[in-house]
Amino acid sequence: MKKEIGIGLLGFGTVGSGVASVLQQHQEDLTYKLGVPVKIRRVLVRNLHKERNTDLPQELFTDSLDDLLNDESIDIMVEVFGGMEEARVAIEQALQAGKGVVTANKDVMAVHGRDLLVLADRNGCDLFYEASVGGGIPLIRTLEDGLASDRITSLLGIINGTTNFILTKMKHEKKTYAEALEEATALGFAEADPTADVGGIDAARKMAILASLSFSEEVQLDDVYVRGMEAIEDGDLELAEQFGYTVKMAGSAKKDEQGVEVAVEPVFFPNAHPLASVNNEFNAVYVRGAAVGETMFYGPGAGSLPTATSVTSDIVAACRNLLLGVNGKRVHSYQYERKTKTDEQKSARYFHRIAVRDEIGVLARLSAIYSKNGASLATVIQHPNPAREDADLIFITHTISRKQHLDVLEELTTAPEVNGVLSHYRIEGD
Amino acid sequence: MKKEIGIGLLGFGTVGSGVASVLQQHQEDLTYKLGVPVKIRRVLVRNLHKERNTDLPQELFTDSLDDLLNDESIDIMVEVFGGMEEARVAIEQALQAGKGVVTANKDVMAVHGRDLLVLADRNGCDLFYEASVGGGIPLIRTLEDGLASDRITSLLGIINGTTNFILTKMKHEKKTYAEALEEATALGFAEADPTADVGGIDAARKMAILASLSFSEEVQLDDVYVRGMEAIEDGDLELAEQFGYTVKMAGSAKKDEQGVEVAVEPVFFPNAHPLASVNNEFNAVYVRGAAVGETMFYGPGAGSLPTATSVTSDIVAACRNLLLGVNGKRVHSYQYERKTKTDEQKSARYFHRIAVRDEIGVLARLSAIYSKNGASLATVIQHPNPAREDADLIFITHTISRKQHLDVLEELTTAPEVNGVLSHYRIEGD
Numbered sequence: 001m002k003k004e005i006g007i008g009l010l011g012f013g014t015v016g017s018g019v020a021s022v023l024q025q026h027q028e029d030l031t032y033k034l035g036v037p038v039k040i041r042r043v044l045v046r047n048l049h050k051e052r053n054t055d056l057p058q059e060l061f062t063d064s065l066d067d068l069l070n071d072e073s074i075d076i077m078v079e080v081f082g083g084m085e086e087a088r089v090a091i092e093q094a095l096q097a098g099k100g101v102v103t104a105n106k107d108v109m110a111v112h113g114r115d116l117l118v119l120a121d122r123n124g125c126d127l128f129y130e131a132s133v134g135g136g137i138p139l140i141r142t143l144e145d146g147l148a149s150d151r152i153t154s155l156l157g158i159i160n161g162t163t164n165f166i167l168t169k170m171k172h173e174k175k176t177y178a179e180a181l182e183e184a185t186a187l188g189f190a191e192a193d194p195t196a197d198v199g200g201i202d203a204a205r206k207m208a209i210l211a212s213l214s215f216s217e218e219v220q221l222d223d224v225y226v227r228g229m230e231a232i233e234d235g236d237l238e239l240a241e242q243f244g245y246t247v248k249m250a251g252s253a254k255k256d257e258q259g260v261e262v263a264v265e266p267v268f269f270p271n272a273h274p275l276a277s278v279n280n281e282f283n284a285v286y287v288r289g290a291a292v293g294e295t296m297f298y299g300p301g302a303g304s305l306p307t308a309t310s311v312t313s314d315i316v317a318a319c320r321n322l323l324l325g326v327n328g329k330r331v332h333s334y335q336y337e338r339k340t341k342t343d344e345q346k347s348a349r350y351f352h353r354i355a356v357r358d359e360i361g362v363l364a365r366l367s368a369i370y371s372k373n374g375a376s377l378a379t380v381i382q383h384p385n386p387a388r389e390d391a392d393l394i395f396i397t398h399t400i401s402r403k404q405h406l407d408v409l410e411e412l413t414t415a416p417e418v419n420g421v422l423s424h425y426r427i428e429g430d
Numbered sequence: 431m432k433k434e435i436g437i438g439l440l441g442f443g444t445v446g447s448g449v450a451s452v453l454q455q456h457q458e459d460l461t462y463k464l465g466v467p468v469k470i471r472r473v474l475v476r477n478l479h480k481e482r483n484t485d486l487p488q489e490l491f492t493d494s495l496d497d498l499l500n501d502e503s504i505d506i507m508v509e510v511f512g513g514m515e516e517a518r519v520a521i522e523q524a525l526q527a528g529k530g531v532v533t534a535n536k537d538v539m540a541v542h543g544r545d546l547l548v549l550a551d552r553n554g555c556d557l558f559y560e561a562s563v564g565g566g567i568p569l570i571r572t573l574e575d576g577l578a579s580d581r582i583t584s585l586l587g588i589i590n591g592t593t594n595f596i597l598t599k600m601k602h603e604k605k606t607y608a609e610a611l612e613e614a615t616a617l618g619f620a621e622a623d624p625t626a627d628v629g630g631i632d633a634a635r636k637m638a639i640l641a642s643l644s645f646s647e648e649v650q651l652d653d654v655y656v657r658g659m660e661a662i663e664d665g666d667l668e669l670a671e672q673f674g675y676t677v678k679m680a681g682s683a684k685k686d687e688q689g690v691e692v693a694v695e696p697v698f699f700p701n702a703h704p705l706a707s708v709n710n711e712f713n714a715v716y717v718r719g720a721a722v723g724e725t726m727f728y729g730p731g732a733g734s735l736p737t738a739t740s741v742t743s744d745i746v747a748a749c750r751n752l753l754l755g756v757n758g759k760r761v762h763s764y765q766y767e768r769k770t771k772t773d774e775q776k777s778a779r780y781f782h783r784i785a786v787r788d789e790i791g792v793l794a795r796l797s798a799i800y801s802k803n804g805a806s807l808a809t810v811i812q813h814p815n816p817a818r819e820d821a822d823l824i825f826i827t828h829t830i831s832r833k834q835h836l837d838v839l840e841e842l843t844t845a846p847e848v849n850g851v852l853s854h855y856r857i858e859g860d
Contacts, residue, residue: 022579022721029581029646032765130576136722138576145575146560146568149452149742151459216459274704274728284726291452292566292739295729296714298704299722309722312579324756335462 002075005034005319006041008068008099010090011081012052012061014188015104015131016043018308019078020056023315030312034319042068044090065090069097076318078311079103088112095119095127100327102314104131104307110205110221113212117332124328126321128314133206134159134283136306137299138313143213143287150289152214155253156428157285158278159206161302162190162197163229163249168279171237171246177229189281189302199228203251203264211253211262214287217336219253219262227265233423239353239383239394240268240425246276250428251285259339261346266425268351273429346402349378349427351394354412355419358391362417366393369411375400390419396427432505435464435749436471438498438529440520441511442482442491444618445534445561446473448738449508450486453745460742464749472498474520495520499527506748508741509533518542525549525557530757532744534561534737540635540651543642547762554758556751558744563636564589564713566736567729568743573643573717580719582644585683586858587715588708589636591732592620592627593659593679598709601667601676607659619711619732629658633681633694641683641692644717647766649683649692657695663853669783669813669824670698670855676706680858681715689769691776696855698781703859776832779808779857781824784842785849788821792847796823799841805834820849826857 007023009016020040023030031037043061052061068074077094079101081087088108094101101120103109108116109132120127130140143152158164162184169180181198184190196202204224211219232247240247245268253262269276274296278284283301288294300306321327356362363382370377379396397405405424412418437453439446450470453460461467473491482491498504507524509531511517518538524531531550533539538546539562550557560570573582588594592614599610611628614620626632634654641649662677670677675698683692699706704726708714713731718724730736751757786792793812800807809826827835835854842848 018721025721026579026581029765030579032646033578035761136719137725138572141576142568142572145747146571146743147739148463148746149456149460150739151456216462274707277704289566289739291448291455291735291742293730293733293736295567295727297725297727299725303723305721306723309577309580309719312721313576316578317575324754324759326754326756329754331465335459 002036002323004036005038005075005322006071006073007038007315008071008074008077009040009043010068010077010079010087012043012045013080013082014304015080015307015311017054018304019080019311020054022305022308022312024055030316033316034323036323038315038319041074042071044068065093069093074099075322076100076102076315078315079105080311081105082107084108091116091127092119095123095125098123098125100126100318100322102128102311102318104311105129106132106202106205106209110208113209114218114332120328121330121332126318126327128318129209130314131307131310133209134285134297135161135299135301135303136309137283137285137297137301138310139210139285139297140213142297143210147287147289147292147295150291152287152289153255154288155207155210155214155251155285156275157251157283158248158275159251159283159285159301160197160203160249161281161283162194163203164278164283164301165189165281166198166229167248171241172279198230200226200249200264203249207251207253207262207264211260212334214253215255215260215336217260217334218338219260223260223262223340225263225265229266231423232266233353236353236423243394243396244271245269245351245427246271247425248275250275252428258345259341261341267428268425269429275429343403343406344401347399348402348405349399349430350397350405351425351427352409353422353424354393354395355385355390355422356393357417357419358389359417363393365417366412366415369415370395370397370408373404373407373411375404375408392422432466432753434466435468435505435752436501436503437468437745438501438504438507439470439473440498440507440509442473442475443510443512444734445510445737445741447484448734449510449741450484452735452738452742454485460746463746464753466753468745468749471504472501474498495523499523504529505752506530506532506745508745509535510741511535512537514538521546521557522549525553525555528553528555530556530748530752532558532741532748534741535559536562536632536635536639540638543639544648544762550758551760551762556748556757558748559639560744561737561740563639564715564727565591565729565731565733566739567713567715567727567731568740569640569715569727570643572727573640577717577719577722577725580721582717582719583685584718585637585640585644585681585715586705587681587713588678588705589681589713589715589731590627590633590679591711591713592624593633594708594713594731595619595711596628596659597678601671602709628660630656630679630694633679637681637683637692637694641690642764644683645685645690645766647690647764648768649690653690653692653770655693655695659696661853662696663783666783666853673824673826674701675699675857676701677855678705680705682858688775689771691771697858698855699859705859773833773836774831777829778832778835779829779860780827780835781855781857782839783852783854784823784825785815785820785852786823787847787849788819789847793823795847796842796845799845800825800827800838803834803837803841805830805838822852
């Protein structure tokens, strides 16, 4: 029986220092739960000479990964570097060295997760990654264990704190995109380079991870349809509000007999839908199971301590397995063949905002494009656009295929009455 | 290595038949996950001759518990009888026979949970009870594993589907209590005898289970302050609405240095609070942790399949442990001494509705009772009561102690201007 469990911390940024702080603050509780203390043995950093606000002794810090790999007192490596190649290599080497790994790295897990999990299995090591999705919300564990007996049929949620923070500030405080982004950066909710967040890539990585796990089949990052916040046109938020909707960057994943469909994009939620009122940096994910029906999990999607809590709960799980001698016993193969839906098989309701020449008969002529494509309309409204000389036509469809949606948009683009397709949204949760 | 895992099902009512159905429908997935099939070997029922709509062969059914206890092919007993003594004895005997136990029984777990968990530890068996709280929401597992590294500081939630269904129908469809209860019974959301639900006892049992687990100290059923739905007076729901609140039966648990405070009672939630819009049979629980901050878990709180999903996920966990040979390895002792708060230490905002003689100066004289007791008032409103000749005075306090709240109510009761204390509520989530 081990007398102590040794941790090697890879990185000491926002999350890394949070993990050190949670381990320190809850030391007594954790020792009670596990029966043995958990100790940080070494911390890998890039710059040894940087000033750090920490109680950890300076001699624990090193800039050499080998110092951690060769340290036999380290049982579990905690990867909180972020980024891709350096982190992937470190995880790989840690597993090859027979050490358990806990990571918060969605970039690595979305692309190399399966290979690394198989490597972990082969080396008899645990590889846990709860913190890669949903900050402090224990989503991965819920999908793996809490709903283990059910067949998950869909996921729908807000899983990027940065874009949700920005959209909340734009809607509720009428800030511009630039002002809201600046505030998010100042509060530490946005990275110095926010491209991955606002472009939807961050959320797409998380959806690939969640969908693969939920459906037990490979969902590659490329399988995720991604539209970023740049798709949101000036005036769209107000327009959504007039029609009773709230614009959110949302991730969705569905599986039926035809296959899997995963997307990240700005969507319209009816205001009464609970996801419409998930604000600021909070995340929330609806999980629908064949037997359980609808469940929802909500919590802080970002921030040092929430993410550190997820990392540390993974450390506790890895410690338990180590102490019981059952580390690396989960099999991570997929039960099902990868099968993605075609655009003909995907279906949704859509909101189209079209700039048209303000002339008699335009509404009827454009509506005809929808019916020609078999796309049934729920609402058509002509909306004056004071900023321009033309008018906006708003089309809200009934449920149509994504193919119909794209075909209609293409035809609209070339119609002589149309000055441009201003924006279009999927409507969710109706 | 076992080739198959055998289940003994104790009870074949709503939940029991749901478990059989989930095991059957997801058989392929479960076999894939576990590597071996899970099979129901025997089903204990009270009446062997009752007509049952099931695919299970008739010879599996028995009315003798010994048939299950003595069956060596049964590894895990699933107790879905409900009720108290018979279930407790069956769980005890199953554990003594070295079988793992999965139970949905909050009555037993709230009162005998600790003894049974210790017995399970001693016999090297697992005892899982996810389905005893929150129907299909994996709450217990989240508190035990997902938030394992955090220190839980409070719980606040709606954890009784029956009362929430009734209150939803009363508020949104203006049904009477009797009509709403009748509908709940017809839909299977209320027991034939709804006393435990509407009286708050069912929720109190769940809160005792959740609080004990969250705070790692003994919270006895008697420690839970309970007020049932009978505390809700005619007109209270409408009155709440006028003041921007929604009445919900809620469970709350808090822990700080002074001790623990657990309650189940009708409370006022501000309409903007997410729990105010948790409707019908749905449950939702806010869990606040020192590090993670605020998380929330939402899902169906009742119903055959949701509850069966929780039971079956517990079966999966017990199977995994059995297959790995690590069953019964969780230690279930409490880390902290039991310490409950006094009424002086409990604090909240309160809403008081007082029937008074409609005469000059009454408002000032009664307000003086509050200030005499050091209870600071946020709002005082005289509210005409067309149904009676007197008037209602509404007092909304700032945060005061429970002792002050009780002292004020006692003094009001004996004041000559007061015809009666009509109702009073704690205000939560403000």
